[in-house]
Each structure stands twice: as C-alpha cells, then as structure tokens.
Amino acid sequence: MVTFDHREPGTDPERWTPLLDALTPHAVDVDLDGFAAVLVVAPHPDDETLGAGGLVATAAARDLPVEVLLVTRGERSHPDSPTVGPDDLAVRRDVEFHAALAALHPGAVGTSLGVPDGSLREHPDVLRVALDERLASATGRVLLVVPWRGDGHRDHRVAGEVAEAVALGRDDVSVLAYPVWAWHWDDPDAPAAPWDRPLALALSSDALDRKRTALAAYRSQTLPLSPAEGDEAIVDRRHAAHHLRRTEWYFPVDASPSPLPRSRSRSRESFDAHYARKPEGWDFDGSWYERRKRAVTLAALPRERYRSALELGCATGVLTAAITGRADRVLGTDISEVPLAQARERAPGARFVRAALPDDWPEGRFDLVVLSEIGYYLSPADLDRTIERVLGALDDDGVLVACHWRHPDDEAVTDGDTVDARLAERWPRPALVRHVEEDFVLSVFPGRSTRSVARAEGLVR
Structure with missing residues (x-):
C-alpha cells in the first residue's frame, strides 16, 4: 500500500490531461452488449460512483442488470470527527449509497456485506463467498468491475485481489479494475499505474450527468460534516475533478493468481516511490x-x-x-x-x-x-x-x-x-x-x- 493523505492537495487533475490525451487505449470502449449482467465491487460507499459510475449509468441506458456489492459501510471515513461517530456515519452513508445508486441506475441492486471499514484484509471470505454465489448463479457472461489492487488503500487492494482470484479461470467472466485514490497520489510523469494498457469508456452526456448527481448524493464525503477540524470533506472539488471527466478509465486484469501469498521482499523501487511522494518518509519527528x-x-x-x-x-x-x-x-x-x-x-x-x-x-x-x-x-x-x-x-x-x-x-x-x-x-x-x-x-x-x-x-x- 502506498502512503497518502487525502487532506493533502495531491496531484493536480490538470496534470493528468497530457498523459490521458496521448494515450491510445487498447480498447476504446467497453462493449456491454456481450454481457448479461454487470457486478461491481465497491469497498466503500462512493467507490462505485467515483470509479465506475459512468459504466453503471451506461448499463442503465442499455437495460443491463447491475448489482453493486458494497463491502463496508465506510464508517471510518472521518476518524477524527468531533461531531459524528462511526455508527451515525454508517447510517448516513447507507442512505447516500442507495440514493447514488438510484441516480446511476434506477433498477440496480445494492447489497451491503457489512465488513468493518478498513478490515477486509481480516475478512476476505465475506467478499469471496458473495462473489462465488453471484457468479455461480449467473446465466450469462458477467462483467466484474473491481478496484485496482494498486490503488493505495488496504480495502481496495484486498477487494481487487479477492475478486481477481475468484474470477480466475472462469470463461464467463471479464474483469475491469478502476482506480480511485491513484489519481490523487500517483505522478503522471512517472506513473506507478499501468497506463501502458488502459481501457477507456467514453461517457454520454446523460451518463456523466447521472454520475455527477450520484456523487452529489454523498454529502458526507463531498461537503464538510461541520466547520470543526476533523470534519473536512473527503472528496472535495479537486478530488472530484479526477472522476468527472468525459472518459472513465480502467485497467485490464492479468489472468494470474492472486498475489495474497507473498514470497518476495518489498522492492527498492517501491521504497523509492514512497520517498518520492513523501520525502520525510513517515512522521518520525512529529508523531x-x-x-x-x-x-x-x-x-x-x-x-x-x-x-x-x-x-x-x-x-x-x-x-x-x-x-x-x-x-x-x-x-x-x-x-x-x-x-x-x-x-x-x-x-x-x-x-x-x-x-x-x-x-x-x-x-x-x-x-x-x-x-x-x-x-x-x-x-x-x-x-x-x-x-x-x-x-x-x-x-x-x-x-x-x-x-x-x-x-x-x-x-x-x-x-x-x-x-x-x-x-x-x-x-x-x-x-x-x-x-x-x-x-x-x-x-x-x-x-x-x-x-x-x-x-x-x-x-x-
């Protein structure tokens, strides 16, 4: 996992534009006509909108069934809030999730798995069982849309790894991975994400409008909970700009086993990348x-x-x-x-x-x-x-x-x-x-x- 702080300015959205404009995606569009259903994995409420909201809205326009597996309720989004506790925040985010999903796709199904926020690593079988059940009961080809496992958040990584492992070897499943936080911490001049192999979904005006409406439903994330320190917006306008482009970007998933069992030491390149982002490393002096x-x-x-x-x-x-x-x-x-x-x-x-x-x-x-x-x-x-x-x-x-x-x-x-x-x-x-x-x-x-x-x-x- 990379280290980042959402409160930091992060990468300016405009810095991504030259890289994206220069890309020639391996697939210009996602052909949804060949699928019987779309199954989206969202580690937290709003991940489905930020990462794949345009795809869900496009599926709605084509009358394609969509289910979103919401892994956690996102109750730890504001751990330092002096005004809203985790239980109240979970309830608020539940309501926001269903409102956002209805805006994207009125017929979509949202299923909450109830894993504690930040703890998917300790409960991977909850997601694994849910995915196995959905894919086993599917009657046609399924497009499985999951977080990119290099996104930098623990729940995103584990969700991506578990989903990819479940899909491995299934001829009736295709997998796309979406970035969320990588837009914030990655460097367009020397990206860690696999931009040599992107897939792009061009969004219609209607799909983009639905995505904007869905994101606005997440008031607990896009607006401060209060003026108090610790209640700052998580997805402010700068963050949102990464995700409200006319093109939604994905990465293909290699047909390789899940890397959950690790046999190699952490690489020099990963430490170099960490210090390039945060030259002080960790907060050794201030903490x-x-x-x-x-x-x-x-x-x-x-x-x-x-x-x-x-x-x-x-x-x-x-x-x-x-x-x-x-x-x-x-x-x-x-x-x-x-x-x-x-x-x-x-x-x-x-x-x-x-x-x-x-x-x-x-x-x-x-x-x-x-x-x-x-x-x-x-x-x-x-x-x-x-x-x-x-x-x-x-x-x-x-x-x-x-x-x-x-x-x-x-x-x-x-x-x-x-x-x-x-x-x-x-x-x-x-x-x-x-x-x-x-x-x-x-x-x-x-x-x-x-x-x-x-x-x-x-x-x-």
Whole structure:
C-alpha cells in the first residue's frame, strides 16, 4: 500500500490531461452488449460512483442488470470527527449509497456485506463467498468491475485481489479494475499505474450527468460534516475533478493468481516511490507514537554504551541519531538512497550506506544491531538469511533489538508478530526483553555471553 493523505492537495487533475490525451487505449470502449449482467465491487460507499459510475449509468441506458456489492459501510471515513461517530456515519452513508445508486441506475441492486471499514484484509471470505454465489448463479457472461489492487488503500487492494482470484479461470467472466485514490497520489510523469494498457469508456452526456448527481448524493464525503477540524470533506472539488471527466478509465486484469501469498521482499523501487511522494518518509519527528516508541527502544538497551552499532533500515536516521549518543561507532543502512541523504544531515556522527537485505551486508563486527520496522518487508527466506547474517556479525556480548508494528501494512510481506516469533524461534537464547502492546512488539535478543543488567552490575550472581 502506498502512503497518502487525502487532506493533502495531491496531484493536480490538470496534470493528468497530457498523459490521458496521448494515450491510445487498447480498447476504446467497453462493449456491454456481450454481457448479461454487470457486478461491481465497491469497498466503500462512493467507490462505485467515483470509479465506475459512468459504466453503471451506461448499463442503465442499455437495460443491463447491475448489482453493486458494497463491502463496508465506510464508517471510518472521518476518524477524527468531533461531531459524528462511526455508527451515525454508517447510517448516513447507507442512505447516500442507495440514493447514488438510484441516480446511476434506477433498477440496480445494492447489497451491503457489512465488513468493518478498513478490515477486509481480516475478512476476505465475506467478499469471496458473495462473489462465488453471484457468479455461480449467473446465466450469462458477467462483467466484474473491481478496484485496482494498486490503488493505495488496504480495502481496495484486498477487494481487487479477492475478486481477481475468484474470477480466475472462469470463461464467463471479464474483469475491469478502476482506480480511485491513484489519481490523487500517483505522478503522471512517472506513473506507478499501468497506463501502458488502459481501457477507456467514453461517457454520454446523460451518463456523466447521472454520475455527477450520484456523487452529489454523498454529502458526507463531498461537503464538510461541520466547520470543526476533523470534519473536512473527503472528496472535495479537486478530488472530484479526477472522476468527472468525459472518459472513465480502467485497467485490464492479468489472468494470474492472486498475489495474497507473498514470497518476495518489498522492492527498492517501491521504497523509492514512497520517498518520492513523501520525502520525510513517515512522521518520525512529529508523531508521539514514534517518539515514544524510540524512547522505549532506547530504554530497553541493556548496556549504557556500545562499541559498534548497526541499524538496519534506518530510513531518515531519526533513531540513528539517538543511537550515536550510546555508541562509539554507528552504521546505518537503508534500501533507498533518498532517506539516507536526510540521515547524513541528521546524524553526522554516523556512517550510512545503501544496502538491500540480506544480500548487501556490511563488513565488520557489532555489539548492537537494531532491526526496527523492516523485518516484515522481507520474505520469509530473506528474513531467515538476515537472522543468520546478524548472528554471524554479532559479538558474543552484543544484542539484537527488534521492534515492529503489529497492525496491518499493505506493503508488508508478513507482520510484526510473525517476525518476532521467527526471531525467537531462530535465536539461540531466549529474549532478555520482550515488550508487547497493542501497537508494537519489541524484543532484545542476547549474544552468547550477554548478561542481564543486574548480573552485569553484580547485583545478582
């Protein structure tokens, strides 16, 4: 999952125009005449309108049946709202969804699956079963319209992956993928989306008018809930402009298995793209969560001073700078060069090199190795090899400190608990420290001769 903030201006809609004008779509139009029905998957209320509203309206003009599977009720669209809670927002968005669908296609059926907003990753079978049932009962060819799985939102990715996996191998189903948030975060000059293979649906004036009317029905999204901070519009005029063009754009879906089981580490290109969009990476300096987590990490170090420290995946060097106050020599590595430029300014007393784990391993011995928020971006095989590399480079009196986020991350290969469990399984000795809370898990794994703080100070024998 890419990282974006809908409150940021994002890509100017006009910046997309030269790219779109220069395209020669592989299919200029979607021939709906060959289908018996259209089935749309919408992770949240308004996704069906933003991404495929013109197609649904076009289907109405051709008397083609449409069903929209609404995965969640979108109750978390305003998590910081001081005026409207999730339950009230869910009710409001239910009403808006049905009004919007009636504007697009008066005969369309809207079915709510009731998955908690943001939690489709934990409940993929709800969507899978619903799709299996619809496709199994279909009496003709079905056009399945789903979110593009690279769109940048967790629910969008999982919805796309599940739908594509269900459709795989079915000769009576064709799949189109629509972008929603990619218009906002992607760069037309170096796009991540597959614009080399687009499909375009030219919208009639009636279809575009219906789409505008449908989007206007989502007052909770297109207008502020109140003047209070946290109640800002989600889909303001700038966002809406991406979706109210005279052409609706789609991507074809490759006939390949769902990528849900991941076997490759996260790529350098994906990190480079992240830092190109957000040069500061994550909010390491401003976030209390990040500042507190660093304090917990430093407090967990069993020695006051270290000879040589290695931080793997140092990003912009915020934690590295803190480690320089506890070690004589500090080396930070990261897979991307962009954050290392900031790290060198932030921690001039440390040394930094670009390195991809586990192949690009630095030379030397270390009595402190820090593996923070990077283990779950490694494939199981690469994580095992990284553990072996650490064991081979760690002094007998050294420690490995591993700290990882426990919530879902769409770009992750595994998760924090899996990484921590694998480290504990492969490490020769039990952890000296294991701190677990809802948000992160931190473990300190000792070298062969590392002792507890009390034993090292002679307080116990």
